[in-house]
Amino acid sequence: MKASYIGDFEKWANDFSFYTQVRVRFSETDMYGHMNNTVSFTYFEQARIDYFNHLGILMPSAIDDNVNGIPIVADLQCDYRKQVFFDDVIHVYAKVAKVGNSSMDIHYLAKNQKDEVCFTGRGTVVQMDPRTGKSVPITEEEKAHLAALAII
Template sequence: MSDRNKPSARGDYRLFRTIQTRWMDNDIYGHMNNVVHYSLFDTAVNGWLVENGLIDLRNGQNVFFVVETGCRYYSELAFPDLVTAGIRVAKLGTSSVSYEIGLFRNDEKQAAAEGFFVHVHVDRKTRKPTPLSPESRLALEVISG
């Protein structure tokens, strides 16, 4: 008997970003290497943060550090799949954000993989946690699950 969770559906997520897989994402077994899933999580979330002005990668006073991450795999992804990353905020703290991300292969309704990671908002120079701004909190609340 398995206690393994079932994959989420697209409707379980609040925000979506599309990412094209690359030839180099495949491993010797012909599917996407597990490390690429983590890269897709990072790309989806940080792309949204940049596009919405929540982080300035070059000149911002604050940055986000990933302090915890994990992934559960349900089915294979491979080049040339088009991946849609579903994103939701699972928990919003004073200086931290817990994201849940589902990776959907092409037009499939169930996630091929699901992961999470925790971002901590820190001062770029001191590397110490700093509270999220009210504007950032509001933007993140919009995608809270």
């Protein structure tokens, strides 16, 4: 199975450097011990927040009147490659694949403790004005910050 957002898989996978580690909890599995298919999206969220913190991208509160933009997930996709079970230790990698005018495309890669790819994913995060509900541009300063980190 090939995901449409991945060209050369080896090159794509080698471009990841940041990851967060999660352990599959019993409550995240079905009666057969498989990780529920909705849990990967929770893991993507954790990896994205940890990654943004690592990059110094603030996750401001929508209730702060001084905030001009907050990151909102516009879409999210997951492609499953290998089963995940209770108590597996998963490394969920995240990277910025593309920066647009008001959005970023984030890619994800999840590997188990045997370094096997379990699932991959992508999602678009849009910067939105919490007062208007409309997208706002990513500033040139923010783009320069991302470029300085050599991630775009």
